[in-house]
Amino acid sequence: MKADAPQPPSRAALRAELEAAYAAAPVIAAPGPRPDGEALRAAYLGVLKLCLCDLGGSSTMSVDRTPDGLVASRELVGGWVKTRALGMDWPRTGLTMVGLDRLHDLQSCVESVVRDGVEGDLIEAGTWRGGASIFMRATLDSLGAGDRTVWVADSFQGFPATTEEDELAVVDFLAVSLEEVRESFARFGVEDGVRFLPGFFEETMSCIEDRRWSIIRLDGDSYEATRLTLEWLYPRLSVGGHLIVDDYEVLEECRQAVDEFRGEQGIDEPLQRVDWTCVRWRRERPSQSAPIPPPGFRSKGNGRTGPRAMKRPESPRIPTVEELELVRETVALRERLAIAEGGARSLPGSDLRRARAWLRRRFDPRRTSGPRR
DSSP: OOOOOOOOOOHHHHHHHHHHHHHTOOOOOOOOOOSSHHHHHHHHHHHHHHHHTTOSSSEEEEEEEOTTSOEEEEEEEGGGGHHHHTTOSEESSOSOSSHHHHHHHHHHHHHHHHHTTOOOEEEEEOOTTSHHHHHHHHHHHHTTOTTSOEEEEEOSSOSOOOSTTOTGGGOGGGOOOHHHHHHHHHHTTOOTTEEEEESOHHHHGGGGTTOOEEEEEEOOOSHHHHHHHHHHHGGGEEEEEEEEETTTTTOHHHHHHHHHHHHHHTOOSOOEEOSSSOEEEEOOOSOOSOOOOOTTOOOOOSSOOOOOOOOOOSSOOOOBHHHHHHHHHHHHHHHHHHHHHHHHTTSOHHHHHHHHHHHHHHHOTTOSSOOOO
């Protein structure tokens, strides 16, 4: 039976839902340790979630795009820290954007496939700094499931530059190197049982066509990335396995790719809401999907050419919002000084020199106490 595609929410409905999400934001706390093994495991995973989200302190640093297309960081304090717990911002130093609810649900998914003996490895397609994959590996290790491999697929170069209009492709902050992600796995002691697939999905998916999966987590954002990974990975998802889509509710192109694929393949397992943006379903039958695409396959898309990596600086610095504001004020003061000096050129000799000296003293952008009267 062909599944009916859910209708996207209106702006007003989404706003109301986000307000409700803030009101019901997850508690930012880990369970306390107790002597028994299961309680210690829960405490470890709880603390790990806080660390991966950079929620161990009373504040955290967030990164966002400015109206003029730059990126800048700011501190989240007080109630604004809920933004991170809900997975609604770009962490300055945290290793995942997904927030606590999605990590709670991911833990439940991993525990269910181990408990139920669902065959297959785990894969995240689109990992950024690797936080969600680190958490999957840690959860497996805490359950003694060392026989399963966590696959980490990402370009490790940020979003591809497919068109000049791609806004996210130019954001260097979203490009995290393979070396940095490897170091993070090692720092948390979960580097064993992990395989990395560096490269754009068009280049790497065919390398794992013979694998069986128990969990597939998709976080590629775009139509092309979501559709392509569905077509390569879903045919090998075991019955009882979970298919998780990170940005289904907020990215129209991601939702379109999922709805089209589910409709074409007759997938009618219900979509389960994880939080304000993430959904998943659990596979119930083995015969719902078309065969794995042949070599050289490209999914139906929007006519774009193949992915192309952006040239990026080695270590892009993220200024604070306050620093950007100071830069803007300095530029404005220099413009005022240039205009004033232009008018002073009409003064004769010594008067001109005195006027210039006075103007420079008054509008010196290095002064912090305001113009001199």
